[in-house]
Amino acid sequence: MTSPVAAAPLTPTRAPAQTSVIAQTWALSVRSIQSLLRQPSLVIPSLIFPLFFAALGTSSFSRAIELPGFPAVDSYLDFALAGAIVQGILFGSTTGATALATDIENGFFDRLLASPSTRTGIIVGRMAGGMAYGAFQTLFFVLVLLPFGLTIKGGVGGVIGLMVSGTILALAIGALMSAMALITGSSEAVQGAFPLLFIALFFSSAFFPRETMSGIYGTLADLNPVSHLVEGMRDLVIEGVSASALARAILVPGVLAVISIAVSLRALRHRLGAS
Amino acid sequence: MVESALPIVADGLQRHFGSGDDIVKAVDGVDLQIQPGEIFGFLGPNGAGKSTTVRMLTTLLRPTGGTGRVAGFDIVTEADSVRRNIGVALQDAAIDPLMTGNELLRLQAVLYGFPKAQHHQRAGELLERVGLTAAGDRRVGTYSGGMRRRLDLALSLIHEPSVLFLDEPTTGLDPMSRISLWEEIRRLNNDGTTVLLTTQYLEEADQLAERIAIIDHGVIVRKGRPTELKAEVGSPTLFVTVDESSHQIATGLLAKFGDLRPSPEGSLGVGLHEGPSAVSNVVRELDDAGITVGNLELREPSLDDVFAEATGYRLEGAES
Numbered sequence: 001m002t003s004p005v006a007a008a009p010l011t012p013t014r015a016p017a018q019t020s021v022i023a024q025t026w027a028l029s030v031r032s033i034q035s036l037l038r039q040p041s042l043v044i045p046s047l048i049f050p051l052f053f054a055a056l057g058t059s060s061f062s063r064a065i066e067l068p069g070f071p072a073v074d075s076y077l078d079f080a081l082a083g084a085i086v087q088g089i090l091f092g093s094t095t096g097a098t099a100l101a102t103d104i105e106n107g108f109f110d111r112l113l114a115s116p117s118t119r120t121g122i123i124v125g126r127m128a129g130g131m132a133y134g135a136f137q138t139l140f141f142v143l144v145l146l147p148f149g150l151t152i153k154g155g156v157g158g159v160i161g162l163m164v165s166g167t168i169l170a171l172a173i174g175a176l177m178s179a180m181a182l183i184t185g186s187s188e189a190v191q192g193a194f195p196l197l198f199i200a201l202f203f204s205s206a207f208f209p210r211e212t213m214s215g216i217y218g219t220l221a222d223l224n225p226v227s228h229l230v231e232g233m234r235d236l237v238i239e240g241v242s243a244s245a246l247a248r249a250i251l252v253p254g255v256l257a258v259i260s261i262a263v264s265l266r267a268l269r270h271r272l273g274a275s
Numbered sequence: 276m277v278e279s280a281l282p283i284v285a286d287g288l289q290r291h292f293g294s295g296d297d298i299v300k301a302v303d304g305v306d307l308q309i310q311p312g313e314i315f316g317f318l319g320p321n322g323a324g325k326s327t328t329v330r331m332l333t334t335l336l337r338p339t340g341g342t343g344r345v346a347g348f349d350i351v352t353e354a355d356s357v358r359r360n361i362g363v364a365l366q367d368a369a370i371d372p373l374m375t376g377n378e379l380l381r382l383q384a385v386l387y388g389f390p391k392a393q394h395h396q397r398a399g400e401l402l403e404r405v406g407l408t409a410a411g412d413r414r415v416g417t418y419s420g421g422m423r424r425r426l427d428l429a430l431s432l433i434h435e436p437s438v439l440f441l442d443e444p445t446t447g448l449d450p451m452s453r454i455s456l457w458e459e460i461r462r463l464n465n466d467g468t469t470v471l472l473t474t475q476y477l478e479e480a481d482q483l484a485e486r487i488a489i490i491d492h493g494v495i496v497r498k499g500r501p502t503e504l505k506a507e508v509g510s511p512t513l514f515v516t517v518d519e520s521s522h523q524i525a526t527g528l529l530a531k532f533g534d535l536r537p538s539p540e541g542s543l544g545v546g547l548h549e550g551p552s553a554v555s556n557v558v559r560e561l562d563d564a565g566i567t568v569g570n571l572e573l574r575e576p577s578l579d580d581v582f583a584e585a586t587g588y589r590l591e592g593a594e595s
Binding site: 023027038039 | 334355361370382
């Protein structure tokens with residue numbers, strides 16, 4: 001039996017250095033961005049496909065903007081930007097969560113857990129990396145499309161609004177997919193869930209305004225939070241900065257983020273306790 | 276020595292998964308008292324509960340019963356203090372293949388709270404220690420299995436832990452890499468580090484461990500010094516090769532000296548109850564009966580015999 005004698009640490013090891021949560025979280029964020037950048041095969045699709053969709057849409061749907069119900073825009077490109085950003089971030093955030101699942105699979109996650117780093121720091125580090133990448137993606141799409149006739153009515157303020165929205169969305173989707181990674185511990189499962197996100201994107205107003213939709217498609221798009229998010233971002237582009245645009249662009253992903261962070265922390269606790 | 280000051284203590288440690296009829300008792304009441312400065316070998320077949328025990332002792336898994344103390348701290352209520360004092364190298368060298376050795380060591384230094392000024396130096400020293408200085412700036416994905424294990428070991432040493440857990444550190448390594456890792460483990464141990472080592476290789480336990488425990492179906496079935504455990508298995512086995520035609524007579528004669536034991540094709544095996552001194556009598560008896568002895572081999576009980584007797588299995592890499 002364990003004796004009641006006060007337990008003294010065995011060796012007079014150096015007094016445990018104070019671990020700085022901020023330094024740890026920062027180092028883990030840097031690592032998650034580094035490892036993303038070192039896998040071009042994962043990064044490139046999340047940057048290229050949305051541009052491809054936007055380009056395809058702009059060349060094919062150039063006359064669609066004359067349809068009744070279509071907002072007044074100079075070019076379909078202005079309309080398509082918000083959808084492209086959301087699409088890119090759905091891609092990019094899934095990549096980050098897949099990397100977490102890979103860490104769990106190959107055991108690196110255990111190495112992190114066996115160190116005195118804080119539990120949340122490990123997850124927040126991952127998320128912070130994903131958020132930085134989301135902000136970068138947003139800026140990247142804006143900068144690449146500007147020479148092709150993109151006009152942002154919201155100006156610099158609008159771009160900042162888009163970046164904030166994109167960053168929070170990256171957090172929300174990253175946390176949601178990380179919860180998936182923590183629950184299943186399988187990178188295949190995370191990648192397998194990705195089409196669900198894509199369905200959510202297609203059943204939204206990402207590519208066409210809700211005003212042009214009817215029937216079940218229209219109903220689904222009305223209910224889909226992605227519609228409201230995309231429309232908020234789009235208003236920043238085609239109408240300018242307004243309270244209602246900002247509210248939708250930021251509150252929708254904000255609420256999603258709160259829910260998915262709660263789910264992923266729960267999943268983390270479960271993994272630590274019961275796995 | 277008071278038990279609470281031992282580097283590793285487990286008291287009825289238990290981990291069950293599931294419940295009701297589906298309950299899996301992965302670890303079912305393990306007691307361990309590991310002495311300071313000891314290398315303790317934890318042996319068992321796959322799925323016997325070795326890794327589950329290590330995961331509990333390293334705070335990665337909560338026990339469902341019993342208690343454990345590592346480096347003087349409770350593994351559940353003082354998990355953070357345990358983590359600060361232990362080094363852990365888990366199965367399969369868990370390392371991110373996209374990072375370089377140097378980057379991983381520096382990340383590890385951050386996680387263990389070293390000030391930034393020390394990261395570079397610390398990483399450099401550890402790379403040198405495990406002979407990876409030249410490969411430090413290469414991505415781990417390009418490393419060989421042996422190099423990954425050495426890096427894994429270096430990572431677990433960043434904070435000079437007093438207690439080191441190595442979960443199957445040499446599984447899958449070639450013999451040369453294995454020997455070089457053994458040397459490193461011995462060196463660490465000479466510097467005073469207590470090591471708990473799980474292994475599937477009996478030779479590894481025999482080479483390194485002062486004491487071993489054999490776990491099977493979640494329960495420790497043998498515990499002690501390898502030499503004592505071997506002696507417990509009992510008498511040495513004598514293998515005799517004789518003509519096919521005289522097998523029957525020879526078998527009868529051998530049975531007088533002890534119990535007949537399984538033997539390789541073409542030879543006969545007997546456990547000598549009186550020990551090695553009986554060999555000359557065996558030879559004389561056979562000679563008197565006119566049987567020519569082709570080959571004679573006396574084998575002391577090995578750890579493999581201990582293991583086989585305790586678990587009913589023979590492990591990979593066993594001598595016989």
